[in-house]
Amino acid sequence: MRAAIFTGETKLSVEDVTSIEPGPNDVVVRIGASGVCHSDLSFMNGTIAMPPPCILGHEGTGIIEWAGPEVTRVKVGDHVVASFVPSCGHCFWCLNGQSNLCSLGEETMLKPKATRGDGSVAISLTGLGTFADQMTAHEASVVKVDTDLPDEQLALIGCGVTTGVGAALNTAQVTPGSSVTVIGCGGVGQAVIQGARIAGAARIIAVDPVELKRKAAEQLGATDLVDPSAGDAIAQVQALTGGRGVDYAFEVIGLPDTIVQAYEMARRGGTAVVVGMPRMDSSVTLGGFSLFYAEKKLLGCVYGSAQVRRDFPRFVELVETGRLNLADMVSRRIGLDEVNDAFRAMVAGEVIRSVITHT
Ligand SMILES: [Zn+2]
Numbered sequence: 385m386r387a388a389i390f391t392g393e394t395k396l397s398v399e400d401v402t403s404i405e406p407g408p409n410d411v412v413v414r415i416g417a418s419g420v421c422h423s424d425l426s427f428m429n430g431t432i433a434m435p436p437p438c439i440l441g442h443e444g445t446g447i448i449e450w451a452g453p454e455v456t457r458v459k460v461g462d463h464v465v466a467s468f469v470p471s472c473g474h475c476f477w478c479l480n481g482q483s484n485l486c487s488l489g490e491e492t493m494l495k496p497k498a499t500r501g502d503g504s505v506a507i508s509l510t511g512l513g514t515f516a517d518q519m520t521a522h523e524a525s526v527v528k529v530d531t532d533l534p535d536e537q538l539a540l541i542g543c544g545v546t547t548g549v550g551a552a553l554n555t556a557q558v559t560p561g562s563s564v565t566v567i568g569c570g571g572v573g574q575a576v577i578q579g580a581r582i583a584g585a586a587r588i589i590a591v592d593p594v595e596l597k598r599k600a601a602e603q604l605g606a607t608d609l610v611d612p613s614a615g616d617a618i619a620q621v622q623a624l625t626g627g628r629g630v631d632y633a634f635e636v637i638g639l640p641d642t643i644v645q646a647y648e649m650a651r652r653g654g655t656a657v658v659v660g661m662p663r664m665d666s667s668v669t670l671g672g673f674s675l676f677y678a679e680k681k682l683l684g685c686v687y688g689s690a691q692v693r694r695d696f697p698r699f700v701e702l703v704e705t706g707r708l709n710l711a712d713m714v715s716r717r718i719g720l721d722e723v724n725d726a727f728r729a730m731v732a733g734e735v736i737r738s739v740i741t742h743t
């Protein structure tokens with residue numbers, strides 16, 4: 385198989401590797417499409433520590449071409465979307481309706497997946513590794529979908545869409561008529577905006593310094609656009625909300641400064657949600673009196689608090705009925721060999737999402 389591997393260098397190595405024999409609970413998926421997510425870059429640049437070599441890619445879809453003898457949930461020929469947190473169904477978190485925190489994830493992420501030409505053994509990002517033409521994963525890491533939607537759109541459900549729409553619908557539970565601000569309008573931010581629109585928010589304020597992203601936000605449901613490079617973003621958001629601040633503020637970058645901004649943008653009694661992934665060694669400082677007196681809720685958010693076996697089919701249906709627009713989130717279709725250029729385009733602010741397609 386061919387795969388894009390993080391070797392500790394700044395660029396991925398796209399190379400032929402030999403897959404390791406799958407286990408009895410594993411499935412082998414022929415990848416149809418894989419989105420290039422900012423979190424892949426976060427593993428490459430050390431935001432989150434990851435021992436190389438590792439096949440990257442955690443947002444993908446494809447067809448099952450082999451299933452282990454103990455696999456019960458899916459079968460050969462099923463169309464699946466990969467879930468970057470498995471959902472085992474029987475751990476403490478799964479039983480408490482929090483399968484986005486499933487404990488099986490720690491085990492699956494360190495499984496060896498492929499042998500490289502030099503003999504070294506690669507693991508795969510979050511137990512997936514969708515930057516490849518084929519992927520071996522635990523059956524708990526895939527969810528069957530029944531749809532004719534194109535793979536380039538389905539792939540996005542695996543991370544960006546579920547994280548963003550889920551942040552609005554599941555984590556924050558945005559209410560009709562409410563006010564929302566979204567700081568950072570990449571793929572996940574655009575999905576938060578769409579989730580807020582689906583939830584019926586009256587005002588959705590998109591905050592991003594890149595014009596292309598603000599324009600996309602407007603197209604996908606933002607009612608107001610704020611350029612943080614053109615003046616204090618908190619003051620601009622407060623001016624749009626009668627000086628109060630918003631009911632829900634989403635931080636979708638993962639930086640301490642913008643997390644504090646999101647907290648400040650939320651109104652007294654409002655909610656701030658940390659959707660972006662901060663560095664492991666970062667910390668956030670908030671005013672102690674404000675934590676008490678402003679009575680704001682500050683929420684962490686892993687994978688949009690999604691229960692993937694419930695939510696993937698739900699999001700597919702929202703796309704099929706025209707309520708969730710994924711077509712306009714796909715900026716570029718590329719081959720696996722162009723993956724490094726996709727990261728360049730991401731950093732340059734040229735795209736919402738690049739998608740690797742194999743068709
Ligand atoms: Zn992602």
Ligand SMILES: [Zn+2]
Nearest residue numbers: 472475478486
């Ligand atoms: Zn579990």
